[in-house]
Amino acid sequence: MRVEDDDGVRTITFDRPNVMNAMNLEVATELADAVAEADPVDHDAIVLTGDDPAFSAGGDIQAMKEREEGPRESYERVAETFNRAAAELLNSDVPVVAKVNGDCVGAGLAIVAASDMAYTVPDATFSCAFIRVGLVPDTAATFTLPRLVGLRTAKRLTMTGEFFDGAEAAEMGLVNEAVPEDELDEAVDEIVGKLSRRPTRTVGMTKQAIHENLDNDWRKALDYENMLQVQAYMSEEHEEGVDAFLEGRNPDWD
Amino acid sequence: MRVEDDDGVRTITFDRPNVMNAMNLEVATELADAVAEADPVDHDAIVLTGDDPAFSAGGDIQAMKEREEGPRESYERVAETFNRAAAELLNSDVPVVAKVNGDCVGAGLAIVAASDMAYTVPDATFSCAFIRVGLVPDTAATFTLPRLVGLRTAKRLTMTGEFFDGAEAAEMGLVNEAVPEDELDEAVDEIVGKLSRRPTRTVGMTKQAIHENLDNDWRKALDYENMLQVQAYMSEEHEEGVDAFLEGRNPDWD
Amino acid sequence: MRVEDDDGVRTITFDRPNVMNAMNLEVATELADAVAEADPVDHDAIVLTGDDPAFSAGGDIQAMKEREEGPRESYERVAETFNRAAAELLNSDVPVVAKVNGDCVGAGLAIVAASDMAYTVPDATFSCAFIRVGLVPDTAATFTLPRLVGLRTAKRLTMTGEFFDGAEAAEMGLVNEAVPEDELDEAVDEIVGKLSRRPTRTVGMTKQAIHENLDNDWRKALDYENMLQVQAYMSEEHEEGVDAFLEGRNPDWD
Incomplete structure (x- = not known):
């Protein structure tokens, strides 16, 4: 994960494009740390994005296969990694903007849902894919989704795990707006600029x-x-x- | 009320078409029982529907006229019938799909709101008719409606009792989608099929x-x-x- | 502030058009009183509106400049004025209809959000302007907004303080509908008439x-x-x- 500070904006980039920027425990921990270390004296905004072609494909399924742990270890692992990342995003007093440059699945989608603002390209693929591997939505998605898209849509997305695109994500309120790929940077710069002019x-x-x-x-x-x-x-x-x-x-x- | 199990799908049909499938205490109790008895080993989904031409016209107003009871009897009657039906729907770990084949009023609308998915025909008539007979919305509607359609619309529907159609119900998020009458079965089959392929x-x-x-x-x-x-x-x-x-x-x- | 009762409808009019109907402590207190004194025996509805050209520009910023008080005085001042107005609106058993005849900013917007129904002209200017003067949204707006417009939009409006118009306010669910200026009275009369025919x-x-x-x-x-x-x-x-x-x-x- 790359963390870059420039002119008051902290940009955090998922940088494992060869695995579609899937999040393992290390990535979740680094994300939590990078958000926690931002502060309103030095930063006006945090931007989350991914190295092309994906935003984040979510959890690392190979790692799930290899995992051997009891219920308590499992609970503590999630609490200290993915849930900590969600908590830092929800708790940060620096506003968080997700720049969804590409596919956005599972925990990747949950990270977007926990962000304060979100912009996407129209043809990015989204899915609450948790159900497809026998999991419940995590990283705060069971809390954020009904409040973003309403209870009816939240149930459909999480119970079916169906795919939808960025244009639909904007229409349902999961993201603020879907903009053409060559205008995404500009859209994010504009909202970040607006936030920079606020206290x-x-x-x-x-x-x-x-x-x-x-x-x-x-x-x-x-x-x-x-x-x-x-x-x-x-x-x-x-x-x-x-x-x-x-x-x-x-x-x-x- | 008819309860039929077929290939993992439990279909529950309101079958008093001569009174627009109005729900009396017996119907509410049977609904609660039929939902409670479904389980995720034997069932992939529950489908709720009505015999044409209505889904359900809601509570039985003739029975309200004839009722003589004190506050405590009234409380216990609702708790054991309509509220129990709502609780079983909200609690069931088998997903519930409402197939709204026709008019859907009062407690009928509340049952749809408590279902996980809902599909309707565009010209079905909906109303939170409770206010028209001097009642507050029940069967969980005061809980579900603001979370489905937002606070502004929930107040309008419940305070005015105004009529709206299936197309509007879809637009506001009360149901997932309004589809032409001859495609309703197919739409419900499709979502049920999708749910069947999930754990x-x-x-x-x-x-x-x-x-x-x-x-x-x-x-x-x-x-x-x-x-x-x-x-x-x-x-x-x-x-x-x-x-x-x-x-x-x-x-x-x- | 003018308070007029006519045929069961209490109309409350912000009447300081020379300051865009800005609300000072006295106005907030009078609003709270006028709402508290309405009752369901004598009144079918409360209508809130402003003398042209504004609905209300929100808090009085000159007064903020002149204020000298400690934290406890500040807390008590808000509790007894703006928060009391919000509480009376949320608590009133007479339904409240906002007729947004013009610009609607800050506490003015919060009053609309706390009303049960709201109709506006398409070109009225709205803003959660609190952030522009270093304040958090008040008069219940942090509670009402996410439930009216969803979490995503609520954050955007309150964190940026951006301007939007009545048409957008209707689209996002902050108001029921935006209608042309010469149809606003009629739209409000229609909903008030409907409410009058309910118990x-x-x-x-x-x-x-x-x-x-x-x-x-x-x-x-x-x-x-x-x-x-x-x-x-x-x-x-x-x-x-x-x-x-x-x-x-x-x-x-x-």
């Missing part, structure tokens, strides 16, 4: 408020929102945002 | 993971997903799925 | 069931639904609804 700490708090309130009742949600808003009111970002607005200029947050 | 126990665990994680926060959801995945990793279905994948053949799960 | 107490219980079950697991949701249904079964509205149905006439609920 990253506040972007992170916005994401936190939304994620935490996905399972709160509305009374608790109002209270949680308010507790975060207090932190925002006390922030330099708020002061600068208000000053800039009243002075009719762009805010300077960095 | 049913794992399909059931996938459904369980998604349903349980609808109200879990993301940390607990990751943990719940992992605990189910451990069961999947230890299963014969996983072993066969991996072997088949690596050998380039179709898995043999039955 | 308001039961409409309120339907809303309550849906809101409370947004964060219940399915077992608890079934039980909550049943406990509300018991209240509905014992109501005059149910008795009249059943009688009217069986007699083939329109129910008389008022």
Whole structure:
């Protein structure tokens, strides 16, 4: 996996194209680390992508074949690798943009679902392929999918493991948009540019408020929102945002 | 109600066409029983449908007129009949496909909403008619609808009780698809065929993971997903799925 | 703020058009009061709208500049004003219809999101502008938005603060429909008329069931639904609804 920082953007690239960028335990761990180490002082956004021709084909099935472990080892392995990667993506206060340059299957799809924004090429192949090897969706996909595409579609995708393409992924809300291959970089640059002009700490708090309130009742949600808003009111970002607005200029947050 | 098993598919048919297949307490109880008795060893899917011309007109309003009961009797009656039917549908590890051959109103609509997949004819009439007789949506509809069609549409449908057709039901995500009447059997056969080629126990665990994680926060959801995945990793279905994948053949799960 | 009652409809109008109907603490408090004082015996619906040219530009940014307070004062101020307005909207058993006559930004957008129905003109400008002044979305928007427009779109709108128009708001599910300016009154009158022909107490219980079950697991949701249904079964509205149905006439609920 390559991790490159450039002008406030951390780009993380799955780089095992000969196996369609399949994720093994090492890749999942490196992904978790690379996301965890990004921070809103140094970074405006994280971009996840893959070396052509795939984004990621998901878990390494050969490794599944060779695995010998008991239930507890299995639980701990997942908790420390794939689930940790999902947790870091959901928890990161640096926004995460998936640039889905090609096929996106299983855990690869789950990583996209756990990202905050996602852009794809129309003919990339997607599948919740877990069911095809007798597994349940993991890497947070059982949590994220119904909230992205609705319960009806989430069940169809995960119970059948059927294939669909990037255009369909956009239509159902799994990704923000499907754009032609030669416009994908530009689309991602544009959203990353937009995020760069926002106060990253506040972007992170916005994401936190939304994620935490996905399972709160509305009374608790109002209270949680308010507790975060207090932190925002006390922030330099708020002061600068208000000053800039009243002075009719762009805010300077960095 | 007719219950027929054929080649791993349990078909449950509402068969009171003279009253538009309205559901009384007996029908709800029989439905609950017929779903509860299906199991993933013997069954690949459950299909729910109605004798023409309706799917189900919902609750029996004449029976509501004749009912005399106190609050506790009322609570227990619903818990043991309509709510039990909803619970068995949501809980079944055999996937449930609704074949909506005609009008689908009130509790009939709720049964469709609680099914995992649903196909309808474009001109079937749908309505959350509960409000028209001074009732709140039941048979799990207050839980399922916002997660299928979004909060905005769920409120409109349930607060107004307005009529809409199968084409609109598909557009809003209440059903998977609306297909012409002479293609409905084929559409349902196709999805049932697809489900038959998947490992049913794992399909059931996938459904369980998604349903349980609808109200879990993301940390607990990751943990719940992992605990189910451990069961999947230890299963014969996983072993066969991996072997088949690596050998380039179709898995043999039955 | 103007509050007018006419033929069972309470119309609440933001009336500071010279500041684009921005909401200060007084406006939020008056809104909360006006909603709290509506009741299902006297009212069939609440309509929220603004004096042209805006619906509401959201919070008063000049006031933010002048504010000097500690974290606890900030928390209490929000709890007693904007959050109270959101809570009254979510809690009201009289259905709330937003008539979005013009621009709808920040807290204005959150008020629309907390309303039960919403109609807009196609060229009204919308924005979750909170991020532009270093704040998280408030007035319940972190709770309502993902449930209205899905998680993917909710993140995009709140993290970027991007502008979108009424037509897009309708497409994503933030409002029910975008209609030409000269048809907006008619569209709102039509839905209000429809709501007027429903039993308001039961409409309120339907809303309550849906809101409370947004964060219940399915077992608890079934039980909550049943406990509300018991209240509905014992109501005059149910008795009249059943009688009217069986007699083939329109129910008389008022």
